[in-house]
Amino acid sequence: MLDANATPKPSPETKDTAAPDADRAASPLPVDHPPVKPAKIGILLANLGTPDGYDYWSMRRYLNEFLSDKRVIDYSAWIWQPLLQLVILSKRPFSSGAAYKSIWNEEAGESPLMTITKDQTAKIRAEMEKRHGGEVRVDFCMRYGNPSTRSKVREMVEAGCHKILFFPLYPHYAGATSATANDQFFRALMQEKWQPTARIVDPYFAEPMYIDALAESVERAYAGLDHEPDVLVCSYHGVPKRYLMEGDPYHCQCQKTTRLLKERLGWADDRIVTTFQSRFGPEEWLKPYTVEEVARLAEAGKKRIAVIAPAFSADCIETLEEINEEIRESFEEAGGEEFTYIPCLNDDDAHIAALSKVIDDNLKGWID
Structure with a gap:
């Protein structure tokens, strides 16, 4: 029978795979126990999302996911979905695609939101590693499009994150932004056999x-x-x-x-x-x-x-x-x-410092 309370000590030998046969006698895990990685804390940043491209089908997929969200458009599906599928999504991908094309980061092959979110994540990751070393793992997800919330929660759990701090990057709370990001995070947790402990960051509009x-x-x-x-x-x-x-x-x-x-x-x-x-x-x-x-x-x-x-x-x-x-x-x-x-604060150093302060405030009790 598996011991749910087993907490093996991290070591190079047990980091990514089960302990070698020679070390099994010293391990608290049974011989046939699945691999257990050293526990970490995940910090998952979340933003709205972006289409994968500005072509018609990329735009249509993105807009369909976005405009089908009941937190965004809360009209009855009997009324809204026929209008969305037959009218709006037959025309709007063209106009929205043209708008995205006018601002697209052609060099990176992505939208500015994706580029900036990557830059923010890299700076916050560096700051968290400086403060907390290898105890934390920092990544980002999008509510709509890629990388999905589900995929990033899965990656964090597989990496040994037994606790996840979920941070919607919206200073102000709204049902159509913060709440739907949280909804998607909770849905991702529902798919996990061993759910990590989770915290949600409060809006920081007055920080x-x-x-x-x-x-x-x-x-x-x-x-x-x-x-x-x-x-x-x-x-x-x-x-x-x-x-x-x-x-x-x-x-x-x-x-x-x-x-x-x-x-x-x-x-x-x-x-x-x-x-x-x-x-x-x-x-x-x-x-x-x-x-x-x-x-x-x-x-x-x-x-x-x-x-x-x-x-x-x-x-x-x-x-x-x-x-x-x-x-x-x-x-x-x-x-x-x-x-x-x-311009928005983007990856400005003062903004990264503010976001890092909010993160540390919410890590209290997990990391002291």
Whole structure:
């Protein structure tokens, strides 16, 4: 009978395979016991996802997975799926593919989100190894597309991770982002014979180091301009207003980030505004809509604006294409003269330090 409490000491001989015959007498495991690797802690970063390419079929697979998620579109499947499969997915892969093509990292053969997430993971891995040595294993997954959450959980379990810290890279909680990432993580755990102990990282929208990193990115951007913008627009990804009424805290957390950023910069209220972008479908979403607000600002005489996207941990289609093209165009057509997009924090050292602080806070009790 197998001893569930057996905890063999790590050694070069037992790292990847069962102990050799000569060492079996000293091992607490029975001769026929399957290999047991030294216990580690897994840190699994998670982001939204990306298509594998911008061709029609890659886009269709990605959009089908994304838009079939009930956390994203919660309409009845009887109504939504025929519309999605017969209408939306016959047309949208072409327009979305063109948008992705305009920002694609052709050299690496991947989207900017994938490139940036890899860079973030590499820096966080190096930081965690510096702090904790071989006790931790750091990797990343995507909620939609590849690498899948399921595949990365499987890899961590196979590598001996008896504990996993799951970190959705969203500063603010929303059902359509943090919750669906968590759902997928839990589904992956359901497939494991021996489930690792798991923790989920809380949203970090008010973490002082995150706010400092945002403020420093604004200060750097402003220092490089000939004229200071009249207004800083904090553009967050939108969600239907109904979600707020049903208890989703996203709107309130976004407002708090803007307030904390304003206070950190020492600005008056009229120098910064909160807006929401990426509206989809017929119902009302959180307002004001970024694309409309930047036009209103231009018409009101605010000819120079800067836009930052605090809800995104990495630049992606919504920032590089939507903000830097569609929203910029709306501002300029309304009479705006100078539009500055401030990139996401990406793999900036201050951002990596903030994320590492959040990780260490959540490892307490596991690593002291």
